[in-house]
Amino acid sequence: MNDPAEHTVALPLLASDAERERAVAQLQHHYAVGRLTMPELESRVVVAYRARTRADLDALLKDLPGEPERRLQPQQDPIDTRLLIILACVAPPAALVYWIIAQRGTRRSRLRPRALEPAPEREGGTEA
Structure with a gap:
């Protein structure tokens, strides 16, 4: 109450x-x-x-x-450039691996929206 x-x-x-x-x-x-x-x-x-x-x-x-x-909002940089510079000075092979992985991640994120689009339907119906 x-x-x-x-x-x-x-x-x-x-x-x-x-x-x-x-x-x-x-x-x-x-x-x-x-x-x-x-x-x-x-x-x-x-x-x-x-x-x-x-x-x-x-x-x-x-x-x-x-x-x-x-x-x-500013665009997020997929590569942390500070980390890349430190790795390049301390362990160049590790810097190369980090850079390649970051580039692959960027490329995948750009391709992802296209992959999620529905496939166009074919004219002519379904095949038996």
Whole structure:
């Protein structure tokens, strides 16, 4: 009867400084590609830094198209170049093996999506 979960009110989540900076970066990106004018950017940046909740930040970006997160992230280098240099100095054959394995892994990851595509169906039906 007196369940505290029933009486709790959903409070809005507060925005962190990192989330504000991320929103400002997205606004700057939209300005750079021509979706915002300078006055719009300036006013939205001011509002972003004053935002208290995540909902306030979401409202700033609501009328702008979303960008995939992977575009903003740097590409991962499959080879750790520091490790490769150390191996080349200490044990050159090991460096060669490491480099070959890393290259094979890169090549496989590029070929993997094609291999997962369904095979095209042949015209002419099934053979008996």
